Amino acid sequence: MTKTIALKNFWILSIALILSLLVIYIIQVGGLAKDKYLLRAYEKELVSLSKNNKFLDIDFSKMSSLSHIDQLLAKNSGFVKTNNVKYIKIAESSIVSRLR
Numbered sequence: 001m002t003k004t005i006a007l008k009n010f011w012i013l014s015i016a017l018i019l020s021l022l023v024i025y026i027i028q029v030g031g032l033a034k035d036k037y038l039l040r041a042y043e044k045e046l047v048s049l050s051k052n053n054k055f056l057d058i059d060f061s062k063m064s065s066l067s068h069i070d071q072l073l074a075k076n077s078g079f080v081k082t083n084n085v086k087y088i089k090i091a092e093s094s095i096v097s098r099l100r
Contacts, residue, residue: 059075
């Protein structure tokens with residue numbers, strides 16, 4: 001009788017172990033599929049950013065002077081040229097003058 005109980009316990013533990021390993025395997029395969037999908041999305045984004053960088057390099061080389069950089073910045077990055085610039089006025093008495 002103890003032999004049948006030991007055999008029954010062995011089969012119960014074996015089935016529990018197999019089921020737990022199966023659950024762990026399914027979880028790992030799901031995580032692997034998710035990581036592969038994210039990796040593919042990141043690779044697409046990297047290719048897109050590389051193409052954009054290449055176009056920016058070409059545009060910058062075409063602009064070859066500092067006077068055209070404001071056009072490049074306004075076109076590609078959304079910067080806006082300022083129209084109304086206000087400077088801070090400093091009183092002459094607050095400026096340190098050099099001694100003669």
